[in-house]
Amino acid sequence: DRRPPTLSGGQAQRVALARALAIEPEVLLLDEPLAALDAATRQRTRRDLRRWTTAFAGPTVLVTHDPVDALVLADDLVVLAEGRVVEAGPTAQVATRPRTPHVAALLGTNLLEGRARGTRITVDGATVVASDPVEGDVLVTIAPRALTVHRTEPAGSARNRWSMTVAAIDLLGDRVRVQAVGPPALTAEITPDALADLDLRVGEACWFAAKATEVVAYPR
Numbered sequence: 001d002r003r004p005p006t007l008s009g010g011q012a013q014r015v016a017l018a019r020a021l022a023i024e025p026e027v028l029l030l031d032e033p034l035a036a037l038d039a040a041t042r043q044r045t046r047r048d049l050r051r052w053t054t055a056f057a058g059p060t061v062l063v064t065h066d067p068v069d070a071l072v073l074a075d076d077l078v079v080l081a082e083g084r085v086v087e088a089g090p091t092a093q094v095a096t097r098p099r100t101p102h103v104a105a106l107l108g109t110n111l112l113e114g115r116a117r118g119t120r121i122t123v124d125g126a127t128v129v130a131s132d133p134v135e136g137d138v139l140v141t142i143a144p145r146a147l148t149v150h151r152t153e154p155a156g157s158a159r160n161r162w163s164m165t166v167a168a169i170d171l172l173g174d175r176v177r178v179q180a181v182g183p184p185a186l187t188a189e190i191t192p193d194a195l196a197d198l199d200l201r202v203g204e205a206c207w208f209a210a211k212a213t214e215v216v217a218y219p220r
Helices: 009-022 039-055 067-073 091-096 101-107 192-198
Strands: 028-031 060-063 076-081 084-090 110-123 126-142 148-150 160-172 175-181 186-190 205-210 215-219
Touching: 009 028, 009 039, 028 039, 039 067, 060 067, 067 091, 076 091, 076 101, 084 091, 084 101, 101 110, 110 215, 126 160, 148 186, 148 192, 175 192, 175 205, 186 192
Parallel strands: 028 060, 126 215
Antiparallel strands: 076 084, 110 126, 148 205, 160 175, 160 205, 175 186
């Protein structure tokens, strides 16, 4: 037996959830259940929480500001911004085909609007090539890690190559985000070593490249 003040954050969260499940509720409401935990404890507790909520017979409503919590724990998402629902649907659909800049920003992905004919999409005067054909007004997503950054126009098999100007460079842990404008406006994610090799600075010219298979286009 341990007194409550001696419990770690993760242990306290587990106890709180066990107490909630012990009364056999019809609905389980979790309001920011992982917010107070450090990164390592949060990851372990998130796995436990997923297992427990999956076994729970009733519906679970989870409130969180953390996109990772939402993507790991939820089967369906409702995204709110300034008190309004901006997007809703199955988690896999929202995660892979966001429909608003707000949700794309939460997911950390690039979202573009364009017009498609077959595999070629016009975005702000630039051409984006996808692997799968689509027609009409479309939304386009490209993961930042799918983009490569170069000092000069790259050779190779990538069907998408854009001349860009660096707008911002941000260090995020062990990755670097390079925001650039072309058109199109895109953010690439590279390693600090890659940035050092490129010796890029804000305002300088560069090239972004992406394989057509990394471009996801779907009706707007």
